[in-house]
Amino acid sequence: MHRRASPRAAALLTVGLLAALASLFAARPAAAADDDTLARRARACTGCHGQQGRAAPDGYYPRLAGKPAAYLFDQLLAFRDGRRQYALMTHLLEPLSDDYLRDLAAYFAALKLPYEPPLPLPPDLAADAAAQARARRLLTQGDAARQLPACSACHGAELTGALPGVPALLGLPRDYLNAQLGAWRTGTRAARAPDCMADVARRLAPDEVALLAAWLAAQPVPTTGSAAAPVAALPQPMPLRCGTTVAVAP
Amino acid sequence: MTRAAAGLLAIGALALAVAASAGWWDRADDLRRAAPAAPAPPAAAAVARGAYLARVGHCAGCHTSPGSADYAGGRVINTPFGAVVAANLTPDAQHGLGRWTAAAFRRALQQGRSADGRALLPACPYPNFSLIADADADDLWAYLQSLPAAAQAVPPHALRWPYALPAALTVWRALHFQPARLPELADSTLRRGAYLVGGLGHCSACHGERDRWGATAGAWDFRGGIIPEQGWLAPSLQDPRAAGASAWPVAETAALLKNGRNAQATVSGPMAVVVAHSTQYLSDADAAAVAAYLHQLPALPAPAPRSTPAPSAATLALGDKLYERHCGDCHGKQGEGVADDGPPLAGNRAVALASPVNVVRMVLGGGFGPSTAAQPRPPGMPPFATLLGDEEVAAIVSQVRWRFGNRASAVDALAVNRQR
Numbered sequence: 001m002h003r004r005a006s007p008r009a010a011a012l013l014t015v016g017l018l019a020a021l022a023s024l025f026a027a028r029p030a031a032a033a034d035d036d037t038l039a040r041r042a043r044a045c046t047g048c049h050g051q052q053g054r055a056a057p058d059g060y061y062p063r064l065a066g067k068p069a070a071y072l073f074d075q076l077l078a079f080r081d082g083r084r085q086y087a088l089m090t091h092l093l094e095p096l097s098d099d100y101l102r103d104l105a106a107y108f109a110a111l112k113l114p115y116e117p118p119l120p121l122p123p124d125l126a127a128d129a130a131a132q133a134r135a136r137r138l139l140t141q142g143d144a145a146r147q148l149p150a151c152s153a154c155h156g157a158e159l160t161g162a163l164p165g166v167p168a169l170l171g172l173p174r175d176y177l178n179a180q181l182g183a184w185r186t187g188t189r190a191a192r193a194p195d196c197m198a199d200v201a202r203r204l205a206p207d208e209v210a211l212l213a214a215w216l217a218a219q220p221v222p223t224t225g226s227a228a229a230p231v232a233a234l235p236q237p238m239p240l241r242c243g244t245t246v247a248v249a250p
Numbered sequence: 251m252t253r254a255a256a257g258l259l260a261i262g263a264l265a266l267a268v269a270a271s272a273g274w275w276d277r278a279d280d281l282r283r284a285a286p287a288a289p290a291p292p293a294a295a296a297v298a299r300g301a302y303l304a305r306v307g308h309c310a311g312c313h314t315s316p317g318s319a320d321y322a323g324g325r326v327i328n329t330p331f332g333a334v335v336a337a338n339l340t341p342d343a344q345h346g347l348g349r350w351t352a353a354a355f356r357r358a359l360q361q362g363r364s365a366d367g368r369a370l371l372p373a374c375p376y377p378n379f380s381l382i383a384d385a386d387a388d389d390l391w392a393y394l395q396s397l398p399a400a401a402q403a404v405p406p407h408a409l410r411w412p413y414a415l416p417a418a419l420t421v422w423r424a425l426h427f428q429p430a431r432l433p434e435l436a437d438s439t440l441r442r443g444a445y446l447v448g449g450l451g452h453c454s455a456c457h458g459e460r461d462r463w464g465a466t467a468g469a470w471d472f473r474g475g476i477i478p479e480q481g482w483l484a485p486s487l488q489d490p491r492a493a494g495a496s497a498w499p500v501a502e503t504a505a506l507l508k509n510g511r512n513a514q515a516t517v518s519g520p521m522a523v524v525v526a527h528s529t530q531y532l533s534d535a536d537a538a539a540v541a542a543y544l545h546q547l548p549a550l551p552a553p554a555p556r557s558t559p560a561p562s563a564a565t566l567a568l569g570d571k572l573y574e575r576h577c578g579d580c581h582g583k584q585g586e587g588v589a590d591d592g593p594p595l596a597g598n599r600a601v602a603l604a605s606p607v608n609v610v611r612m613v614l615g616g617g618f619g620p621s622t623a624a625q626p627r628p629p630g631m632p633p634f635a636t637l638l639g640d641e642e643v644a645a646i647v648s649q650v651r652w653r654f655g656n657r658a659s660a661v662d663a664l665a666v667n668r669q670r
Binding site: 037038040041043044045046047048056057058061080081082083088091092093094095096097099100103 | 315316317510522523525526527580590591615616617618619620621626627628629630631632633634635636637
């Protein structure tokens with residue numbers, strides 16, 4: 001008797017096919033024999049970062065799995081070269097070659113780990129439909145009057161990032177998002193010039209930073225199809241010139 | 251009044267007296283060119299030799315600021331006397347060495363004087379560099395002149411009073427600076443090794459003991475000491491229980507310098523950076539010469555061994571539990587190590603050093619070995635500073651320093667806290 005595949009099986013098959021496809025395009029995939037070495041080496045990283053990211057007394061260690069390889073590599077260089085400041089990271093990276101850092105970045109980029117469900121919206125925001133609408137408007141439309149592009153114009157329609165160099169905005173906790181936008185405003189985090197994110201963060205009002213962080217942290221990461229992964233290409237050119245994207249362009 | 255305060259007062263008084271009595275108390279000839287000339291392009295062979303020597307001397311370790319142009323200076327070196335900013339060594343006329351001459355550069359290395367005649371701060375290890383031969387100084391000069399000029403201004407030093415006074419430096423030089431001399435050695439390999447270790451390699455800048463005025467006891471002191479402001483201990487190169495090489499085959503010492511590890515040891519902390527950016531580039535002949543020189547250094551008489559009390563039972567119990575949870579996977583259940591992963595802790599002299607600071611810093615900050623040609627992807631240890639409290643780190647350090655036959659002293663939570 002002929003049976004139709006269940007929707008669940010079809011979804012699984014799709015995910016599998018897309019994952020296989022994505023792996024074909026992964027930047028510099030490490031040779032299979034090296035994967036085991038890298039997995040063991042990566043324990044020096046996951047001790048703090050964990051599998052999903054981890055909070056610690058001195059801040060939040062973000063998840064590394066599934067972020068664009070070129071983005072991760074550029075962040076490693078930024079810590080080593082002083083564009084991002086965190087003494088533990090600088091100390092760890094100082095004796096390592098660019099090639100090794102590129103391999104570690106590719107290893108974490110290729111890791112496919114499920115995302116944990118997000119925390120609910122904070123009660124005040126959950127009760128404030130206007131604020132939620134404001135957050136959605138900033139994310140999807142921006143504010144032309146203040147030269148604020150939509151977040152989705154660079155970070156992808158689903159905010160899951162875009163290859164090669166733009167990370168996801170989902171799957172990150174509120175504290176981390178707040179801290180990063182704050183660090184860009186004050187200059188303690190910098191990207192390569194022109195530092196488009198510094199411009200964006202400085203054009204946002206402080207209450208907008210808090211609003212976006214709270215709203216984003218409460219959004220689930222899309223789990224079907226390839227939506228959880230960074231998009232391979234943005235439909236339109238990015239509205240801002242960003243040094244990092246230029247530097248990591250293939 | 252403490253001796254330090256008395257010393258300070260004496261230096262201050264002397265400084266004022268000298269400053270008042272003479273305008274040109276400590277100046278040598280001004281060797282600058284009036285205008286940056288366009289010198290004939292240096293010979294490619296000299297540039298290549300100079301590039302090699304610059305790596306052997308790890309010049310970039312201070313003179314390249316991370317993320318900036320090579321040798322453009324600007325890196326801040328913190329010292330107990332204030333912040334020193336490394337100079338721009340590129341041929342830029344305004345901010346670099348564009349108006350220097352080969353003779354001025356030679357004098358800077360060998361006598362510690364800037365092109366305008368002023369004394370250089372001894373954060374630049376010219377007590378060591380005084381050994382550098384004219385030909386090598388000229389090759390280094392050729393290499394630096396071949397670099398692209400970087401118009402990168404170098405901010406002024408920020409030394410505390412009275413160290414910023416020129417007269418303080420004059421006094422310091424009178425008391426502490428003497429050009430080094432090569433020891434009498436019959437063997438040419440040993441002479442080459444001594445020349446590299448004492449001179450360009452400036453090993454004594456970390457592995458020598460510094461006095462309260464920041465002075466080493468010269469180019470040939472390898473008794474070990476805490477690296478100022480970094481907190482790591484550079485272990486003695488004259489003690490076989492520390493980092494002495496007398497008990498190792500010469501080839502093993504050379505392998506450590508080139509690969510970052512050998513059968514007995516793995517480099518970590520500041521030495522991992524030195525191997526990554528400097529010693530791994532030593533030619534085989536130079537690595538062998540350095541190793542041979544270190545091998546024949548006489549072991550200093552060790553203080554009589556004292557009996558070390560065991561850590562308390564509670565500390566060991568906590569340490570054992572934490573070791574099993576956090577350390578055993580990579581370092582082995584009995585501290586025997588895991589191939590291509592965590593080095594052995596049993597019988598590891600870096601673990602059992604008289605001072606526990608390096609083990610404490612390793613547990614707190616973790617660290618990778620250096621990427622080298624032999625080991626491009628070295629294993630690394632995660633930092634535990636954010637995972638474990640002072641008591642827990644103290645228990646782990648005390649445990650690994652006592653177990654596995656190490657029998658070294660315990661540490662308490664306060665000692666851990668000081669290293670955070």
